[in-house]
Amino acid sequence: MTKRYSLVPPGGGPNYDWSADHTFVKVSAADTGGHFTLMEDNLKATFRLGLHMHRSHAETFYILDGSVAFYVDGDWMTATPGTCLHIPPGIEHACELSDGCSAARMLMIFQPAGFDQFLAEMADLDEAHFQNEALMAALNEKYDIVPLGPVPERPET
Numbered sequence: 001m002t003k004r005y006s007l008v009p010p011g012g013g014p015n016y017d018w019s020a021d022h023t024f025v026k027v028s029a030a031d032t033g034g035h036f037t038l039m040e041d042n043l044k045a046t047f048r049l050g051l052h053m054h055r056s057h058a059e060t061f062y063i064l065d066g067s068v069a070f071y072v073d074g075d076w077m078t079a080t081p082g083t084c085l086h087i088p089p090g091i092e093h094a095c096e097l098s099d100g101c102s103a104a105r106m107l108m109i110f111q112p113a114g115f116d117q118f119l120a121e122m123a124d125l126d127e128a129h130f131q132n133e134a135l136m137a138a139l140n141e142k143y144d145i146v147p148l149g150p151v152p153e154r155p156e157t
Helices: 115-123 133-142
Strands: 015-017 021-027 037-043 048-053 058-065 068-072 075-079 084-087 093-097 104-111 146-149
Touching: 015 115, 021 115, 037 115, 058 068, 068 084, 104 115, 115 133
Parallel strands: none
Antiparallel strands: 015 021, 021 037, 037 104, 048 093, 048 146, 058 084, 058 104, 068 075, 068 093
């Protein structure tokens, strides 16, 4: 008999170990009928996610460990453990580790689902594919990622 639920142990789930983060899919698009994806993202010291937006999906971030600097709709903010940030469709955003932070861990919800499928496709690419601008543009379009530039400069504090 097929189980009508999913259980993912610590460190479990499909995972993608990139140079700047290690992401674990905890609840996939297949698990939710495409309604949402839940992922655990372990950010490494070099993590920087450039300015982008999504036309039709929302992202929610819940910080578990460390400190993450988010740029959202023109504002910089620091998210520490227990912080929850929800970004609706159409809002530009970027993030990086906060100054003095060498690692962070957060849960991410993508609604509707699909980002897990984007990561799976990216994992099958080699360096030549990443340099193919047409291919990368097609993947971004397919998965509702609108690149807008690098991480904006943070104001001096």
